Structures are given as structure tokens and as C-alpha cells.
Amino acid sequence: MSIEVPVPRTAVALGITDPVEKARAELKAALAAIEEKSNVPKRVTRATDRAVSTARGFVQSKPVEGALAVAGVAVAVGVAVWGLVRLYTR
Numbered sequence: 001m002s003i004e005v006p007v008p009r010t011a012v013a014l015g016i017t018d019p020v021e022k023a024r025a026e027l028k029a030a031l032a033a034i035e036e037k038s039n040v041p042k043r044v045t046r047a048t049d050r051a052v053s054t055a056r057g058f059v060q061s062k063p064v065e066g067a068l069a070v071a072g073v074a075v076a077v078g079v080a081v082w083g084l085v086r087l088y089t090r
Helices: 019-038 040-061 063-089
Strands: none
Touching: 019 040, 040 063
């Protein structure tokens, strides 16, 4: 008894013997890979979700360091905005 594993959208299933079906499967996989690479908003969303998940895990495991990191980022953003406004008003 074998367990059937789903094939990712960007891969071609093994065992296709018909050359026309194989060509169609390869084209479909290539187009899916192109769409995955060129869909920047989807990639940004995934990266943001991963970063948020990592940050939440860090804060849950080390709350003091998490609070210090948040304060540090707030200070860095404040200094950057202050510097930009100062450069603009000169």
C-alpha cells in the first residue's frame, strides 16, 4: 500500500507516458513557477507572515528581550524620521 503524496503546482507528476500530456504538465508547471516568482505581493505577504510568526515566538519565549527589541525599533524609527525631517527642513 503506497501513500499518494500531492504534487506541488510547480512540479510534474511522475509516470506520465503520453508525450502530449507530459508536455501539458510541464507547461502548466512552468507557468505556475513563473506566477510564483512574479507575484511579488503574494511573496511579500508570505515573508511578512513568517517574520510576524517568528517575532511572536521570540516574544513569547523571551518577553523582556522582546520588549527591548520593540523599544529599540521604535527609537530607531523615531531617529530616522527626525533625521529625515531635519534634512528636509534645512
